């Protein structure tokens with residue numbers, strides 16, 4: 001996969017996952033659960049995936065205008081642009 005299909009890669013400022021990851025910040029705050037975790041690559045916020053009941057990562061992308069989130073699952077390094085709806089892997093700087 002390439003980055004050519006996403007025009008928002010210049011908005012990436014956070015690539016490294018926090019350690020440890022407590023979980024979806026919004027789900028923890030409301031006592032809910034999540035399926036998989038995503039990290040906003042603009043501000044580093046941890047949210048839950050579209051398979052989760054509350055879809056916080058998607059909601060954050062829409063509300064904050066932060067287009068790209070990466071997987072925060074162990075062993076996964078792909079990113080997703082919510083605007084272009086395209087998955088790609090960010091090349092190491």
Ligand SMILES: [Zn+2]
Pocket residue numbers: 005006007008009067081082083084085
């Ligand atoms: Zn994009």
Ligand SMILES: [Zn+2]
Pocket residue numbers: 024025026027028033034047048052054055056057
């Ligand atoms: Zn959540």
Ligand SMILES: [Zn+2]
Pocket residue numbers: 040041042043044045060064066
């Ligand atoms: Zn963000």
